[in-house]
Amino acid sequence: MSTEAPTLDLKKTINLPKTKFAQKANLPQTEPVRLQKWAQMDLYDLIRQARAGADKFILHDGPPYANADIHLGTALNKIIKDLIVKSRTMLGFDAPYVPGYDCHGLPIELHVERKLGEKKANMPPLSIRRACREFAANALKRQTKDFQRLGILGEWDNPYSTMSDHYEAETARLFARFVERGFVYKGARPVYWCIHDQTALAEAEVEYHQHASPSVYVKFPLHSDPALIDPTLAGRKVFALIWTTTPWTLPANLGIAVHPDFDYVALESGDEVYIVAAELMDSVVAKCGIGTVTAGSNNSADEVGNSFTLTEKVRVLARFPGSKLDRLEARHPWIDRPSLFMVGEHVTMGGEADAETELDVSEAREKSGTSKAGTGLVHTAPGHGHDDFVIGKKYGLEIYCPVDNAGRFTPEVDHFAGLSVFEANPKIVEFMRERGVLLFSENYDHRYPHCWRCKNPVIFRATPQWFIAMDRSDDEPAEKDEDDRDRSNFTSNFVGSELLDPGSLRGMALREVDERVKWIPAWGRDRMRNMLSGRPDWCVSRQRIWGVPIPAFYCTGCNDAVIDAAVIRHVADIFEKESADAWYKREAGELLPAGFKCANCGAAEFTKETDILDVWFDSGSSSVAVLENRENLRWPADVYIEGGDQFRGWFNSSLMVGLAVHDRAPYDAVLCHGWTLDAQGKAMHKSLGNAVSPDEVIPKLGAEVLRLWCVSSDYMEDMRCSDEILQRVSDGYRKVRNTARFALGNLDGFDPVRDAVADDEMLEIDRWALAELDSIVTEVRAEYEAYDFHGVYQTLHQFCTVTLSARYFDIIKDRLYTFAPKNKARRSAQTALYKIADALARMMAPILVFTADEIWESLPVDSEAPVAPSVHVGLFPSTEGTDNQAELLTTWAHLFGYRDQVLAKLEEARIAKVIGSSLEARVEISAGSHAFEKLAHHRDDLRYIFIVSEVSLAAPDAELGADELAVTISRAHGEKCERCWNYSTQVGESSRYPTVCERCVDALQEIEVLGGSPI
């Protein structure tokens, strides 16, 4: 080297980071550009090609309802599905994603009705269906656009929709399968009924809210001879005392249920005797004021009515088990007919339970015994309650329901005909008071089922409907049970007893829930189990237009219903070509197979059923209709994931269809995600102003931040969201982005093939970084496999901010910036950086779909291996298994422990103004024996690890504990190097570069020989 040659410009010899990966993400602008790029390269298809032949992984999409734009909850649902699909894809599976849309049903029909207004009344069903179809198609289009904007990949140009011709045909065919197996029957059984929407409702279509009902205690005169109960009662005026919170069901009362094994008492009050449960005697006496009220109080008379004479003391005349009352008769309190005593296990001593038993069995069970209202004698109206129906059937009572579609009493109901049941409630109470049959009444707040559409309270009402039997098996004649009792409409209240038929839908469902399906979180099993145990037969009739018609016919000759699998399949073939609109376009004769005749009377004239199928049947059909009908999919699915409302909804209806078709659950695992709430944990409502909506967040922060929010806490719990929370998520995003940017910036000019350093030639700290990466890869893969996306986020975030930013990057900065570009030690760091950046991009790809792809594009190009066109085509990194990985990790865990102590001392020195930057420091360390050994082994690295100019390590100090350090900070000796800012006593020794240190002199010499350009 000639001393005459011009010296290098020092500033230009520093390897400053350089990358096209911008510091500012500009997500709202860059995301749409990347989406367009993906569309152009047909990324989804490229992924399919790359995974062709690999093991399949099927996430089956629960179809969102196509009636409105997406909200935060829909976005969360779809993003988590995308996380599952993308992570399985990168684990090596062929994981196609076919999105679906639920298009039939009441909300759309109601919307169209409102829009059409008065016109609707004169419109033929076909025109209404056309309007519904258009409305759903529009919503579907808008939702698709929104889902794509979230970075979700799938067959968006060919989704499944429950209103497609093929799907409608398949729905009918699956119904035929239920028919074929003998699961379908038509019967009058009480179902939830919305009197506002005038339709039956599914279990999943009611929700519970507080509701004030009149609570009444009513006396029913005993008609049978009281001596049959106990001789002491002979000749007395005996009354059965019942309690109910639905006085409007009293006109339909046909019986009184008691528990066979509970004790009942006959209480003497004046010249009357009341039968109540022994356990509830005190509360009834107190509540009804029997014997506790002092004579002459006007108050009490107002409260309890004028019906009885006040007495001083109540006397128990007799005590007997409920079974004593079996099949005795009381009289209805004002209608001239008997009320039959029946015994049933469903009778509880919890008043709340009794009230809700009439309306919801499963909820009631959970709460039984929580309150002491009631009398232990249950007013029974088989047309208006589930348990009432079951016991009524058992005792051969009529399923009597004198209430019409609009919830009004029919003309046969004296005094109240034409009144709606809720209007009638107070009138019935007043009427009973006047009649002297009311002992007590008050307002009673309890949880009561409401229609989830219109939010009005619903009633339980028996009308002729099509049902799918839960307890009927196709292996045996269903009509009779062991005691030769009519079982056709019988729904078991009990599970786990011999009553449960293993071949029935309930029996099969419980088996699958217990033995096959994996529930995540695990409580899903009990939730599903409880729902299935208590649910009555599935009412699939809906008195609406927008759906798949129930393909049944009625013979005009004998009025027989024709429900026949072969006929239904014939109809389905017509649907396949013309959509289910054919049901409304064609006459019955044009829908039936040619020459079809009534099997009963031989007539050839038929009318069509007007009910449509419950939409839950439609969506429940998707597993078979979609998974078995598309070549790239398979039945059953590996996983379903939806919110908790789908246990009663889609998880349930899908299970029923799977069982009817294949005797098997349609899914191997069911995941449940939480709800989206505001920062205070309240539900979001537009009207409350606390709603966070995707179409407001995305233009401000980008879809990426919304995706990151989905993993920022555990999605299996409820997820809170607000502007402030999203701001925190944005900060987290920036940290990850900066980490990636550091790596990419320092890879400028690095060619992985040409420049990578072999493992065994790398510096130890670089090998440590790769060992850390390896253990992160193991963790992240396991977290993805377990659907623990929040775990992935935490692991990656910790890795980026602590392991990389605060430690590794901090330490290697000096080497990367100041060493000659091609110096092997610098290449060693770059080799680690390259592997880290590549692995980070892959590991974050399912979550940060846009950013990971941007990192991928900014990685140095491998000059030999072909590069995947997008990170999403790639696989997760696999572990490489560095030599002595465990030893490396322990060693460096110790060193970083010492480093933390040194950094703390440096901070003190900075505050005391001993030093400015850490490079101005000299660190003197005395160490205990063990610490000394570790530090001495890395003696030459210590100044870089601590980022100081000088470290002196004294001989082991016996005074100190084995792992203890004594650290002293002073100013470094020598001068500051102009180039690298380290202090050195050798600055000035080179005449060619008099302002730099000895390390920089070496580096500059290297650059002069090998060329300055890093490439």
Ligand SMILES: [Zn+2]
């Ligand atoms: Zn309603």
Ligand SMILES: [Zn+2]
């Ligand atoms: Zn006939």
Ligand SMILES: [Zn+2]
């Ligand atoms: Zn220097």
